[in-house]
Amino acid sequence: MEILGVFGSIDQAVGAVDKLLDAGFEETRITTLSSVPIPEGALIDSGYRRRFHRWTLAGGVLGAILGFSLAAGTAWLYPVQTGDKPIIAIFPVGIVTYEMTMLLAIIGTLLGMLWEMGLPDIERHAYDSELADGLIGILVCTDQEESRQHAAELLTAAGALRLRTDEVPE
């Protein structure tokens, strides 16, 4: 369950976060929504730890294996003899391996980033389109309806312009 409070400024949003933390809401259950990146710690500490570099590394290793197999394996299985040149030549194999390594490392980074962001996301979430116009959202995730009601009261008290939930409107 999600409840979103929409605020007109960072200062108001800070007040809301303080109230939520004082009331015992865990910081890991609170996040900000904004159309520009708010520096870490200005509102909340997101506790973000980069993990997608493993995807980059995995992509790179896979790319290196595929690139080497493509260049060296193909040349070995289907040799094209040209003059006295070696069938498996180190520089061409190196170049093809390098390009495949970089290509899959880039694709791995993209996939890792999307995985970390939780995208693509087609589920219904608490959101407000006017966040695009510079408003700041404070989003609280709760497990119980009572907690959500409590968070809504705190957000309203902190000066939220409006509240949004992830429930389908009746």
Next chain:
Amino acid sequence: MSTSAEAVRNAVRQNAEMLSSMERPRWRWYLLAFLLGAVVAFGLYAFTVQVTTGMVVTGINRPVMWGMYIINFVFWVGLSHSGTMVSAILRLSHAGWRRPILRGAEAMTVFSITVGGLFPLIHLGRNWVFYYMLPYPTQYGLWPNFRSPLLWDMMAINTYIIGSSIFLYVGMLPDLALVRDRSSSWKRLVFAALALGWRGTAQQWRAFAKASTMLAALIIPVAVSVHSIVAWDFAVTLVPGWHSTIFAPYFVIGAITSGVAVVITLMIIIRKAFRLEEYLTPLHFDNMGKLLLAVTLLWSYFYFADVLTTWYGHEPIEWEVFSFMASKYGVLLLIMLLGNTLLPIPLLCIKKVRRSIPAMLGITLMVNVAMFTERFLIIVPSLSHKNIPFVWGSYFPSWVELAITAAAFAGFALLYTLFSRFFPIVAVTDVREQTELLKAEHQLGRTRLDTLVEEE
């Protein structure tokens, strides 16, 4: 409360200004798109003539087997260099003034590498069997020769096209969500699909920042490899004038020179067309002018170093090619030296010139005319006077090649025009991050300084 209302008003205004290119276009936009489309259509007609008649309709001959198509290939791949590379370098170095430039530069890369990548296919002849180049099991028994630099080209260009497109898309993700939130009906559905459900949570922004940096670090070596490989297409042959160890870095620098020049040209056009004077200021042109000056100096150094060793060694065939170029293509040589070295270097040293938009437009166009000429001078004189004198020859492009060249320029412009109509041409959230959160005034003694904060 008034401060927050003012901040919101400011954000709304900036969104509207930077997304103004996506509003319903005026008749002039349609006219431009139609004219560019007409040139592309004529180029397609010329290509159809080539496919149905054969390569005989081109000017290429024995010994000049590479002509306008390969000149175009080198030129467009070169152009593609700087967009993503400049963007990546500026991102990694946290250059605060980079923000309004990024999107236009990244889009330029994707479109120019797309145009450039078509030319080897156009040049092939019997274009309908282009897929023979792909490394896949085939009953024809035609296996790709991985020792051929042409295959390295295919690998490198495909990597760069995919990598640059990913770099452009990732950079656009928050802006796509912003457009989604400000749109309605079908446009909202399209941008909702493209934005993948981005909401701008703190975690998403952190991952976005880290991934952008990682991609920037990955794309730079790819960019360098692409033009190095294009250079090795030439340098690994024993053709006089090409077989040089310096060719790869020389090509890379030449590519960055032409790319930086085109980025500046496009900045000027975008600034005028979409009234973005507030975001693309003389400071941006000043800084990009300094960058252009640096790469122009480097290009001149590499050219001098290459010619010096040729002149000093005076190897007969090498000198023959150079003499032939200087005599038969003396005017082109002069255009290249004037446009790449003798005029831009002194002019770009002057701050007033770097901050003058018309002057920068003139200089950047001149640099690119000179760079196109340089591509011609690399290819044609060397092939005309190779090692066997009884097959020396010359080359002049046919109408088919010229029409396809014109279509390439028009196609690039058309893609860019369409992109700027349907997507945010300025990195809105990047610029707003700076103006809303990171820019501040700092009182120092009796003066107030504009300061910019950057997260480490």
